[in-house]
Amino acid sequence: MGTPLPQVRLLPPAPGVYRFRDARGRVLYVGRASELRRRVTSYWGDLRGRGHLRRMVPQIARVEAVVCDSEHEAAFLERNLLEASRPRWNRTEGVESIVYIRLERRAVLRHDPGGAAPVFGPYLGGEKVRLAASALNRALSLAYAGERLGGFDRDMARVRGVAPGDRAEREAAFAAVLRREAPALAAVRSELLARREAAAAALGFELAARIQAEIEAIEWVTAEQKVSGWAAEGDADAHGWCGGVLASFEIRDGRVRAWRQRACSESAAVARLAVTPQRWRTFADRAATLASTLAAAGDGTGPPQG
Structure with a gap:
């Protein structure tokens, strides 16, 4: 479709948000990228599922960009900017929902940060955050840490090595992970990796893939933003x-x-x-x-x- 503007080659290979302006300075489009240079360059190539933008590209006279500390931060910044003002060539304001993780008997996803139970967030992306909550429950056995457990839960606690008095310690570990404390994050990641490898060794490839998705989701919610x-x-x-x-x-x-x-x-x-x-x-x-x-x-x- 043509040669990218000279500015494009100066974009860093980092996550961020980009903005296109026309020759009159009007904003044409706002987008986000996991790698700014590659994503912005793609507008002068095969647009594939973004064919509706072909008529926009010749109008681009200036590229602007902000580097973000993570893909999560870039996704949030794009959403915030589009909520405030949506340029002509943007079709939506972003599809991810804003959600929170609340510690009840176990970690759960919630759309409302209210309530007495400890709550962490906001996070963007309901499915990713649901997987992150599942990862925390899996690694910390939160559902089996407590005094009032039924017979099945008591058996599971015994299998997982969870003692009746472990609740406070595991809640503290939960909070430390979501506060991005390195030792807590490393411990949870190590536990999840061990379970993934055990599942794969037992030919439980679907479970191993699920745990890998949970590991990636933990990285998403604990990324700087x-x-x-x-x-x-x-x-x-x-x-x-x-x-x-x-x-x-x-x-x-x-x-x-x-x-x-x-x-x-x-x-x-x-x-x-x-x-x-x-x-x-x-x-x-x-x-x-x-x-x-x-x-x-x-x-x-x-x-x-x-």
Whole structure:
């Protein structure tokens, strides 16, 4: 379909969100990628199931992108941006549902974070999160850790090596995994790998495949992501500056709701950089560095104003 814009080769092979603009600076399309360079390059090749975008590609005059810390973060950022404003060529606002993991008798998926039981999230992707909850139940035997068990559950607890007083310890391990604590994550992953290998050795290939899917789901929910959090995290504006470009993110109710880039002098950027929360500085600085690189490789007009 043609040769990609010069900016495309400068995109990193990293997860993130990309945005196409036309010659007038209007946003054409917002998407996400597990690998930005490969995904964006594909628009100038075989679009396969994205044939409706063929008429859009000749209109692309500028590529913008934000590198994310994980595919999960990229998925959330894309969803947030599309909820706020859906460009003409985007058909949907994202299909994944926002869900939570609640610790009841066992780990369960919930769409509502309310209730007295401990709850973790938000996460994106109902099926992946359901598999992650299944992985935690499998590795930690949560359903069999407690004082009031029926006969079958007592037998299962004995088989799994779960003592009646283990509940608090296993709940702590559950919370540690979802807080991304490395030792807890390593222990759960090791347990799941051992069960996968045992299933495969016993020719239980369907079970082995299921456990592999659970391992991947645990990696999804424990991947770094900050663009969607609790509303209690409040509102903030995060800015990064590099080479005459200011990259700005609007965080409302704990979620990134807007991403803007514009030409800006270093002196004008100082006040904005000063109010950027510490936890957002690396993210915003990285976005500004990439924005400056892509703007320099573009048509010479620099980033859009606003």
